[in-house]
Amino acid sequence: MAKILVTGGLGQIGSELVPALRARYGGERVVASDIRLPPAGANSSDGPFEFIDCTRQSQLRAVVHKHEIDTIYHLAALLSAVAEEKPHIAWDVNMGGLYRVLEVARADGCAVFFPSSIGAFGPSTPKEATPQDTIQRPTTMYGVTKAAGELLCDYYHERFHVDTRGVRFPGLVSHMAPPGGGTTDYAVEIFFAAIRHGRYTSFLGPETRLDMMYMPDALEAVVGVMEADPARLAHRNSFNVTAMSLTPEELAAEIRRHVPGFEIEYDIDPVRQAIADSWPDSIDDSAAHAEWDWAPSHDLRSMTADMIEKLRNKLGIPA
Ligand code: NAD
Ligand code: SER
Numbered sequence: 001m002a003k004i005l006v007t008g009g010l011g012q013i014g015s016e017l018v019p020a021l022r023a024r025y026g027g028e029r030v031v032a033s034d035i036r037l038p039p040a041g042a043n044s045s046d047g048p049f050e051f052i053d054c055t056r057q058s059q060l061r062a063v064v065h066k067h068e069i070d071t072i073y074h075l076a077a078l079l080s081a082v083a084e085e086k087p088h089i090a091w092d093v094n095m096g097g098l099y100r101v102l103e104v105a106r107a108d109g110c111a112v113f114f115p116s117s118i119g120a121f122g123p124s125t126p127k128e129a130t131p132q133d134t135i136q137r138p139t140t141m142y143g144v145t146k147a148a149g150e151l152l153c154d155y156y157h158e159r160f161h162v163d164t165r166g167v168r169f170p171g172l173v174s175h176m177a178p179p180g181g182g183t184t185d186y187a188v189e190i191f192f193a194a195i196r197h198g199r200y201t202s203f204l205g206p207e208t209r210l211d212m213m214y215m216p217d218a219l220e221a222v223v224g225v226m227e228a229d230p231a232r233l234a235h236r237n238s239f240n241v242t243a244m245s246l247t248p249e250e251l252a253a254e255i256r257r258h259v260p261g262f263e264i265e266y267d268i269d270p271v272r273q274a275i276a277d278s279w280p281d282s283i284d285d286s287a288a289h290a291e292w293d294w295a296p297s298h299d300l301r302s303m304t305a306d307m308i309e310k311l312r313n314k315l316g317i318p319a
Helices: 014-025 057-067 080-085 087-108 141-160 186-197 215-227 248-256 270-277 286-292 300-315
Strands: 004-007 030-034 049-051 071-074 111-117 164-169 171-173 199-202 210-214 244-246 263-266
Touching: 004 014, 004 057, 014 030, 014 215, 030 057, 049 057, 057 087, 071 087, 071 215, 080 087, 080 141, 080 270, 087 111, 087 141, 111 141, 111 215, 141 164, 164 215, 171 186, 171 215, 186 199, 186 248, 186 300, 210 215, 210 300, 215 286, 244 300, 248 263, 248 300
Parallel strands: 004 030, 004 071, 030 049, 071 111, 111 164, 171 210, 199 263
Antiparallel strands: 210 244
């Protein structure tokens, strides 16, 4: 059975992926790591934690050897808005980190999961039902690192037979850990603001349409692609996956069904708006359906109902 290392394991995805992998494969078989330390009071008995800066190959290699790792879920990266603020650091972390993970994987025979993004597309990509294989000319540093990362993962599979696999995630909505500085963060912030204040100021405009997914489906996607029969995979890096395509106006209307009187206003951030405008409105994930039976469980209605219920409990603010 797999012995797993998760990089960037304290972020929005890792905070939920690590427990999900531990539940599936066993606590001791999943090593969480990050450049930050777990918050005080975190339950260290759930499984091992190691400090790893993914740009340091020696740190990666030492942990892979120490725990006899055979599969690396490489989540560490800077997200789109932060990457646009700090493009040089984003290149070092996103590309340098991936390259070093792939080098360790090549030397030690590990499989690698790499999360790409709708950010790997750009303004010249078809905007509606964006195909699996299409034009990729991203105009952000984040997108450059994701498009190049997909190619590098394919190269390591073809050239060195590293079992690399990935998905292109849309914006992810969740309530456990805050999002890390992306363009789609509004779709998480809006829920917290709705329950705490009954109003939200969106940094993206009302008609900005982007793909989204609820975190439980994202976790299913990660496990689904990693456990897929390799004989069925015509693609590897990276599969389009989506669950819904929505605008801030549409999300606000759905939240209003649970929080009557909820108000949304707009104070557009030109940087994040430009990033969002360069991304698809909706992507076609039929290749993932066909090659590894991908099928999301949550749509806008069920995600909103579950987010509101979970957040009311978490924040202690009843309806
Ligand atoms: P996040 O920003 O919440 O977490 C990233 C983690 O990486 C953080 O805990 C951070 O401390 C860590 N990190 C940063 N630099 C590091 C370094 N040098 N070495 C080791 N760790 C480092 O991000 P996330 O939302 O959990 O995303 C994880 C991955 O999924 C990223 O590659 C991201 O691009 C991708 N992704 C996320 C989304 C989304 O909506 N969350 C969508 C598409 C793709
Ligand atoms: N949620 C991510 C971001 O906005 C998409 O990759 O950066």
